[in-house]
Amino acid sequence: MKIALLSPYSEISSIGLRSISAYLKSHGIATRLIFLPLQKSYYSREDFSLYPERITENLIPLLENVDLIGISLMSHYYESVKHLTIKLKRALPKKPIIWGGIHPTVMPETCLEFADFICMGEGEVPCLTLCQHLAEGKSVANIPGIWCKSGGQIFSNKPVSMVMDLDQIPPPDYDLEENYILLSKKHLVHMTTENIHKFLGVTYWTMYTRGCPFSCTYCCNDALRKIHKDFGTIRAKSPECVVQEITAIRRKFPFIKYVNFQDDTLFALPEEDIKKFAQLYKKFVGIPFMVPGIQPSVFSEKKFDYLVASGMIRARMGIQTGSKNILNLYERKQTNEAVIEASFLLQKYTKKLTMPNYDIIVDNPWETQEDIVQTIDLLNKLAPPFSLNIFSLTFFPGTSLYSRAIRENLVHENTELNHYLNHKPTYLNLLISLFGLFKVPRWLLKLLLSKPLINTTRNFSMLHHLLYRLILLRRGMCSIATRDFSMFPPTLQLLLCKILPPHTTDVKTIGNDTREGI
Secondary structure (H helix, E strand, C coil), X not given: CEEEEEECCCCCCCHHHHXXXXXXXXXXXXXXXXXXXXXXXXXXXXXXXXXXXXXXXXXXXXXXXXXXXXXXXXXXXXXXXXXXXXXXXXXXXXXXXXXXXXXXXXXXXXXXXXXXXXXXCCCHHXXXXXXXXXXXXXXXXXXXXXXXXXXXXXXXXXXXXXXXXXXXXXXXXXXXXXXXXXXXXXXXXXXXXXXXXXXXCXXXXXXXXXXXXCCCCCCHHHHHHHHCHHHHCCEECCHHHHHHHHHHHHHHCCCCCEEEECCCCHHHCCHHHHHHHHHHHHHHCCCCEEEEEECHHHCCHHHHHHHHHHCEEEEEEEEECCCXXXXXXXXXCCCHHHXXXXXXXXXXXXXXXXXXXXEEEECCCCCCXXXXXXXXXXXXXXXXXXXXXXXXXXXXXXXXXXXXXXHCCCCCCCCCCCCCCCCCXXXXXXXXXXXXXXXXXXXXXXXXCCHHHHCCCCCXXXXXXXXXXXXXXXXXXXXXXXXXXXXXXXXXXXXXXHHCCCCCCCCHHHHCCCCCXX
């Protein structure tokens, strides 16, 4: 039995897909990983385009000798994956195709119009069972976590129970033997160490935990909790397992200089777990790492102390809004006072950390002018310096906000998703963007918040584009000053690391197997 797993994303870390591949291999299922990046990078703000016919033609030879084709997709990638699937079905009508990822999980009926199978939620166990049933000629109608359609009937099965002990799942698969990648939107080539280096830069992306204890109404975790209660349970690998994974990847790819933990809420881990991880990481790894998932309500100075001491150089915290009304709408359990306190604590580490990034959500149709002004007031009270990630509110299918927007005719089921980086060029959004550059003096802020100005309906597109680039430039200069090159596009990471090697703690055991020491 052999399955080809396709990733359409701009980055090739593809943690979920690589994890499924590793799990299947550990149970005797052969896999082939194919990466099909269309976007240049996260910061490109490009639309998610469709695959040219030439790419499909190049894919066919790689899929002819597999028994199952799997494609991962988030909601923004629905159209491109849909059109790719239609082309593959036309060329390989007898090859079954399974879709997995957040979008098929929350919109299974729609996705079954194009795919033969849908994987609900985490895919390791359901995909293994499906592969085993297909290989043995068993019925696939009642596999937990798998939806399928036969004879016009949809077989909808409950999600499989979550894997609570994440140490049972092998580290993400970075075996290059059966890996392929799309280069320049034209050529599919065999993955090499050089290609890995080119696309990853010097940063290894991974996840320590799964799940999220919060249920923000705009987030996919809100949708997942409705499907299975265990999606809201935070599960973690053991600190030893995490460190073993990173030491192994550094032995395989010695060019790795940073680690980026893509967890939703790593700070929700118990203090003792974070302390143990920090000790092991400092002893056996010793390279800088980033933690983007900080929620003000679980922020702890002690946890922060442990992580900074072990090599954390950048943190990102979700604020989203300063309005109590909108916090209630988002069901975010935080206070402005907690956000302000956290911002001042972060400034204790200015010599060791890159400037912190804070997330803000704009373009909320239920947000009043007063709500937006309250967000601006909160930003004015935060301890400088900081940078902002400004996101346009996107109604992701399956979330509570999506359901409300559907009911109120703000969107329809066939409404195309807006790109979350393309916020509206309004005056108040412009004021929020200013805080991504500097703390606006009170006298100037009072002037800028005068009624004639905030009531303007003018379009500020050019200024928004300018501020966006200036924010990235400022963030980049700060990152260069602290030698945190992980935020840059991979090619720039490679160049900067040659000129200014990152600060690291050289761990002498890195070239050996450290499992006994751990």
